[in-house]
Amino acid sequence: MRQLKSYLGGQWVSGEAPMSTITSAVTGEAIAETSTRGLDLGAALAHARDVGGPTLRAMSFVERGELLKRLGKIIHANRDELIALSAENSGNTRGDAKFDVDGASGTLAYYGSLGKRLGEGTFLLDGPSEPIGRAPRFVGQHVFVPRRGVAVHINAFNFPAWGMGEKMAVSLLAGVPVLEKPATATAVVTARVVELWDEAGIPAGVISLLAGSAGDLLDHLGAQDVVAFTGSGDTGRIIKSHPRVLALNIPVNIEADSLNAAVLGPDVEVGSDTFQMFLNDVIRDMTQKAGQKCTAIRRVLVPESSVDAVWEEMVERLQTHAMGDISERSTTVSPLSTASQQRDILGGIAELEAAADASWTHPQPCPEPGFWVAPRLFRTDKGIDAPFVHEHEVFGPVSTVVTYSGSADDAVAIVAKGGGGLVSSIYSDDRTWGAEVLLGLAPWHGRLQWGSKKVYDQGVGPGTVLPGFVHGGPGKAGGGEELGGVRGLRFYWQRTAIQGDRALLEKILGKVEA
Ligand code: NAP
8 A cells, every 4th residue: 555655854754653544535445544643843844944944035036936837847747647646535537636736737837927027036025115204314114024934734635736736836935935734635646746846856945745644743833934724614723723823923824614605696687698607607616526625606696586497407407417437527526535524514414404495416326435425406595594504614516595685785694694705706797786795795705706798708617716816715714815926925924114224225125215
């Protein structure tokens, strides 16, 4: 069986027994094992801080960007191998695996280009300088400088390649070395990517990998380190309240649960282009990666007047999707990644069943073996008062149609009942209604998408995270923010106001104009 190793202190190392077993989502059989027990994680962090940090900080943005481009190209060159591993470990169809693997190389390439644009410097000025006294010589200038620690990245099971790539791209461009900790259950792809990078040669200490449980990692954090976490709200709270994090005020970015919504406007006619866009987005999000996307649409708000037509169309489309052999093109819904996800989702489905006014189950029996769950659609006419629907994210091929009056106020109130989300989308060609709903929803979200007739065939859907736009959301979604082009780098930087003689400041900072 494959033994996963961690890449710490520039060495591939294994922990002591007992090992954690990693299973195939398709066969349920063990395919790999790993352990982090007994590994010296304090020394690993110190190596990244002391060796990787100075190397990266000495590199210009252009050079860091070139490194990112190289990392992305290595993933791309080994795409087929990674897609096959993703199928073996996570049970992804080829399309779902590509979404993860290409997402990783694409995000690294995007931040690589951003490095070129940021130029030959190693840090950035933040806005213009401002005079302090009466003499124009004495000024203050804000600067962003890379923190002198390690960025600890703890990721969820659903995107073993992209999850690492999107966090790492931002951190390395900012000038901060990374320690990547993927979810143990799907760490096979992540570990192989780091192995490929190591084989091709990466600067010492810049990238570390912990392939398995976090162990006592957080006990060794230093005051200049940061933690970026993606996963469940419960784990997010444990990390945020870790004594070391609290004592040293270590910045923690959290991407957690989200009850993303799609809202159909009352003006949209069944069968129109805007309607088709709405349907495409909702069905894609229910089926792609078997609904195991943090951005997937969980609640579908539909005006009472068109709910029967919407339900019929959704069922018709969902019936064209099939589970089965993941290597076949005809299979469009993959199994869930782990047995524990399957258990959780079946529990969530039982709760939705009890709360719903109607439900539909994909008629195909689930294949065996493997962690399959058939697509499920629920409907509630209880709007904002519907139990469970606005509280709990069921992380699978599952969505609930929520009927509403069609008023902008009702739409905003119902979506906001989710307590804060990563992304929601609205579909309407009515500018007044659209503006009211969008601006009402904005404080509750990190990202919004407006679907309408002029762009009906343009989008990749709200469920696709794009590196140039922020990913994260307030409240239940964790209160975090990642990506967003240069905005994402700020998490890894300290903003410092430097006051002094303009001429002297210009010597160390470059042009400073009061
Ligand atoms: P999870 O159980 O919270 O695990 C996430 C990560 O945290 C894993 O790497 C896990 O490691 C690690 N972890 C667990 N306990 C820890 C601790 N005490 N200290 C440090 N690290 C710890 O979540 P998951 O099962 O992977 O993902 C499930 C949920 O994540 C989904 O239901 C979804 O809501 C959410 N999610 C959100 C986003 C987003 O971008 N907002 C994306 C994907 C998923 P081990 O695997 O070794 O236990």
